[in-house]
Amino acid sequence: MFLITCPYCGTRDQSEFSNAGEAHVARPEKPEDLSDEEWADFVFLRNNPKGLFAERWIHTAGCRRFFNMLRNTATDEILAVYKVGETPPRVSTAEPATPSGEAPIGSGNDAVKVERPEGGE
Amino acid sequence: MSEIRRRTPLHTRKPLEAPGGAARIAELPFLGKLVLRVDPQAGSKAVEAATGVPLPAEACTATGDADTAILWIGPDEFWVITPRDGETAAAAALEQGLAGLHHQVADIGSYYTAIEIAGPRAREMLMKLTMLDVDARAFSAGQVAGSIFAAAQAYLWQVTGDDQPGGPAFRLFVRRSMADYMWCLLAEAGFEWGMPRQTPVGGETWRLER
Numbered sequence: 001m002f003l004i005t006c007p008y009c010g011t012r013d014q015s016e017f018s019n020a021g022e023a024h025v026a027r028p029e030k031p032e033d034l035s036d037e038e039w040a041d042f043v044f045l046r047n048n049p050k051g052l053f054a055e056r057w058i059h060t061a062g063c064r065r066f067f068n069m070l071r072n073t074a075t076d077e078i079l080a081v082y083k084v085g086e087t088p089p090r091v092s093t094a095e096p097a098t099p100s101g102e103a104p105i106g107s108g109n110d111a112v113k114v115e116r117p118e119g120g121e
Numbered sequence: 122m123s124e125i126r127r128r129t130p131l132h133t134r135k136p137l138e139a140p141g142g143a144a145r146i147a148e149l150p151f152l153g154k155l156v157l158r159v160d161p162q163a164g165s166k167a168v169e170a171a172t173g174v175p176l177p178a179e180a181c182t183a184t185g186d187a188d189t190a191i192l193w194i195g196p197d198e199f200w201v202i203t204p205r206d207g208e209t210a211a212a213a214a215l216e217q218g219l220a221g222l223h224h225q226v227a228d229i230g231s232y233y234t235a236i237e238i239a240g241p242r243a244r245e246m247l248m249k250l251t252m253l254d255v256d257a258r259a260f261s262a263g264q265v266a267g268s269i270f271a272a273a274q275a276y277l278w279q280v281t282g283d284d285q286p287g288g289p290a291f292r293l294f295v296r297r298s299m300a301d302y303m304w305c306l307l308a309e310a311g312f313e314w315g316m317p318r319q320t321p322v323g324g325e326t327w328r329l330e331r
Binding site for chain 1: 180181194195196198252253266267268269274
């Protein structure tokens with residue numbers, strides 16, 4: 001259960017929202033000049049980091065507008081929400097420990113296995 | 122010439138009331154509903170001249186009264202609610218007033234229907250169905266929100282305040298295919314206060330109360 005703050009409507013329950021994949025994927029200006037590999041990269045390949053990630057979300061049940069979110073995929077902490085077209089704000093978050101601190105496969109909660117920044121928190 | 126007949130999505134349902142006026146639900150048939158897409162800064166004067174109601178300045182609010190109102194749906198999307206059979210004239214006036222501006226007016230009157238939920242217990246009935254914060258401190262008269270009610274997406278508008286005699290009145294705009302489902306669930310939500318249960322046309326079974 002999460003609360004997500006829509007930049008237009010305010011804070012609402014997560015069930016009203018849908019994820020729409022990675023944000024800031026720019027369409028190539030001249031698609032006709034791309035090789036098949038480059039085009040496939042644009043169409044299909046997305047980053048899937050453990051840690052800070054910029055995503056698009058849409059407020060499906062409310063105002064039906066897309067917006068961007070900076071989220072820590074390891075802890076599910078929502079760090080910033082901003083409108084489409086705006087520059088992502090600078091944020092800092094606890095980075096997941098990889099690879100030595102990686103939780104073993106199937107161990108469950110990855111959220112507890114994060115490294116805190118030096119001197120922080 | 123054959124007789125022209127039209128039926129609301131809830132034409133088989135009669136208004137329901139819980140004993141003592143705790144809550145009541147009724148369909149408001151054939152309300153005019155228009156979607157208006159326009160840049161609010163550019164089009165506000167023309168819209169006010171055409172409908173007599175200003176565009177809502179704040180997100181998630183409504184302007185106007187119970188008869189003619191404009192609901193904020195998105196940053197450049199509004200619903201114009203008109204009395205029964207008033208949507209054609211309203212759409213024509215909007216088209217005329219907004220001529221030359223980038224805009225869209227679409228009639229969605231038969232796509233959605235409105236269910237009025239009123240009474241002192243109306244708020245608590247809605248709380249059983251949605252994750253939206255409908256507490257009186259968070260949701261008051263003149264506010265509008267799109268959210269999920271049970272399994273259906275709908276727009277909720279609080280028309281009159283809690284200080285009114287007979288309690289607050291809400292309107293829930295629900296798609297016609299979900300209208301019967303929503304009606305039966307609202308009746309089920311009011312069962313605690315004596316509202317009669319309704320049998321869903323689709324044959325679903327549920328019990329909010331044990």
